[in-house]
Amino acid sequence: xxxxxxxxxxxxxxxxxxxxxxxxxxxxxxxxxxxxxxxxxxxxxxxxxxxxxxxxxxxxxxxxxxxxxxxxxxxxxxxxxxxxxxxxxxxxxxxxxxxxxxxxxxxxxxxxxxxxxxxxxxxxxxxxxxxxxxxxxxxxxxxxxxxxxxxxxxxxxxxxxxxxxxxxxxxxxxxxxxxxxxxxxxxxxxxxxxxxxxxxxxxxxxxxxxxxxxxxxxxxxxxxxxxxxxxxxxxxxxxxxxxxxxxxxx
Ligand code: PEP
Numbered sequence: 001x002x003x004x005x006x007x008x009x010x011x012x013x014x015x016x017x018x019x020x021x022x023x024x025x026x027x028x029x030x031x032x033x034x035x036x037x038x039x040x041x042x043x044x045x046x047x048x049x050x051x052x053x054x055x056x057x058x059x060x061x062x063x064x065x066x067x068x069x070x071x072x073x074x075x076x077x078x079x080x081x082x083x084x085x086x087x088x089x090x091x092x093x094x095x096x097x098x099x100x101x102x103x104x105x106x107x108x109x110x111x112x113x114x115x116x117x118x119x120x121x122x123x124x125x126x127x128x129x130x131x132x133x134x135x136x137x138x139x140x141x142x143x144x145x146x147x148x149x150x151x152x153x154x155x156x157x158x159x160x161x162x163x164x165x166x167x168x169x170x171x172x173x174x175x176x177x178x179x180x181x182x183x184x185x186x187x188x189x190x191x192x193x194x195x196x197x198x199x200x201x202x203x204x205x206x207x208x209x210x211x212x213x214x215x216x217x218x219x220x221x222x223x224x225x226x227x228x229x230x231x232x233x234x235x236x237x238x239x240x241x242x243x244x245x246x247x248x249x250x
Contacts (some may be wrong), residue, residue, distance in 0.1 A: 003208050005037040005224065006164055006231035007248045008125060009238030010065060010093060010212075013044060015174060020047040023241050024054035030245035034059060037231065039248055040091045040125075041238070045079055053241040063091025063125070066099060069116025081120030091123045093233070095151065097131075097170045107150035114151055114163075123162040125210065125233065126151050128191065132171035140169075141190055148194035159197035164208040165191055172213025173185040181226045184211045188228035200250050217246035 015023065020043055042063040043051050051062045068078035084092060094117060095110035109128065117124040128147040130140040144167075152160070167187045171178050179187070179209060188209045196204035211223055212233030223229055238244040 003206065003230045006040065006125075006208050006210055007037045007062065008040040008091070008093075008166075008210065008233045009042060009244055010233055010235050011041070011043045011047075011098070011239060012065070012098070012235060015043060015047060017047050017050040020050045021054060023239075024060075025049065025098075026217050027241035028055070028058050028060065028106060030241060031054065031059065031248055034249060039250060041244075042091065042093055048089060049087055061090045061175075062088065063093060063123075064089050065093045065096065067094070067113060067117060067122075068090050069112045081116050081122055083132055083158070084122060085120055089122065091125060092117050093166075094124045094126045095147075096127045097129055097173060099169055101170070107147060108146075110151045111153050111155075115155060115159075118155065118159050118162065123164060124165050125164045127166045127168050127212070127233070129166075129168040129170050129173075129187075129213075135169065135171060140187065144187060144190050145194055148191055148198070152198040154155060155198070157203045160203070161197055164210060164231075165195070166210040167191055168212035168213045168233060174214070176214050178214045178216075178219050178223075179211070181229070183243075184223060185226045185228040188226075192228070217243055217250070220247045220250040 040063050041062045042065050064084050067081055094113045099105040115125055130143040134143050144228045172179050192204045195207045208230035210231040211229050212231045215234045216237045
């Protein structure tokens with residue numbers, strides 16, 4: 001099964017529009033003509049417009065880091081799926097561990113957001129992963145099963161067609177600790193199994209499961225060599241154009 005890898009940048013709460021322009025000025029020439037993998041950059045909301053303008057006509061797609069599932073309404077501070085689509089966003093990260101940790105995002109909210117993104121035609125990257133205490137207590141499998149089960153609840157395989165998942169062990173995010181390729185692979189297999197239960201074997205065989213957690217130019221090749229790993233979700237190392245280009249072109 002050949003799955004085209006998805007190399008995604010999560011800028012978190014970094015960079016203003018001027019810094020976004022500077023990034024694309026330097027980054028686009030470094031990845032021009034790179035068609036082996038799909039490349040996505042997910043900047044903060046206020047940079048989306050500039051990013052979309054700058055990346056127009058290139059091989060780089062632009063995604064958001066979150067959304068709200070309602071179509072419109074009195075939801076101060078929120079951004080709905082059609083707003084993202086209308087300005088040219090194609091992807092959206094959902095359920096990042098920082099949103100779960102700091103903003104009370106539950107498995108149910110992740111499910112609502114996923115449904116909203118799919119309904120609108122966006123490509124969602126749904127994040128799952130265990131915290132250190134859960135890994136140490138041998139709860140990783142339970143946590144991943146629960147997160148997948150609840151995220152995928154009441155979604156048909158047809159609706160879920162664009163879904164991508166990112167396995168991000170929380171203890172590896174921004175810590176410099178990376179899961180070994182073997183450990184990540186085992187988690188990916190489990191997630192693929194959950195996807196098979198929810199959406200069927202064929203769907204699961206085509207599902208892209210990204211790894212995230214301190215991916216860097218130095219460790220990306222070993223991770224991407226694993227058959228189970230279909231790309232990377234990159235935080236810190238995606239802020240620098242040279243470093244993210246080196247990761248994309250591992
Ligand atoms: C992330 O933000 O999803 C992430 C994996 O961050 P980092 O690469 O900095 O660990």
